[in-house]
Amino acid sequence: MKTFNFFVLLIFVSQILMAQGNKGPIIKFDNESYNFKEIIQGSKAEIDFVFTNVGDEPLIISNVRSTCGCTVPKWTNEPVKPGEKGKITVKYDSNRIGNFSKQITVSSNANNGNVVLLITGKVSPKPAEAIPYSKTDASGIPIVQ
Numbered sequence: 001m002k003t004f005n006f007f008v009l010l011i012f013v014s015q016i017l018m019a020q021g022n023k024g025p026i027i028k029f030d031n032e033s034y035n036f037k038e039i040i041q042g043s044k045a046e047i048d049f050v051f052t053n054v055g056d057e058p059l060i061i062s063n064v065r066s067t068c069g070c071t072v073p074k075w076t077n078e079p080v081k082p083g084e085k086g087k088i089t090v091k092y093d094s095n096r097i098g099n100f101s102k103q104i105t106v107s108s109n110a111n112n113g114n115v116v117l118l119i120t121g122k123v124s125p126k127p128a129e130a131i132p133y134s135k136t137d138a139s140g141i142p143i144v145q
Helices: 002-021
Strands: 027-029 033-040 046-053 061-066 071-075 085-092 098-108 115-124
Touching: 027 115, 033 046, 061 071, 061 085, 071 098, 085 098, 085 115
Parallel strands: 033 115
Antiparallel strands: 027 046, 046 085, 061 098, 071 085, 098 115
């Protein structure tokens, strides 16, 4: 009988401890990655990562850092109350031609720890601009003014 009571007590205590582990702020993102696909050099490359505090205490974003200076994050500075949403806006410098894959690390007081966001894509060069002309020489070649 003592063994049975011990196991019942053990299960009861473990349930209490597990329930306590779910308290506090918990950050949940709608999406943790975004693919810009192919964008043209110099075009706008910006995305909002929306999150919700699904915990039961205010969530505070303490820092958001990227893997390089070509990726600039901005985030909600006020505490996010339970059930409310916040956002992290990430802007990529699209003047760098080629494929890219950048990580953004979100640090907060959330019980589920740091979250890593990912942006990917490819920047293609701007098409060459046509040379304006109004006159041609005798052979039909444009005269640049």
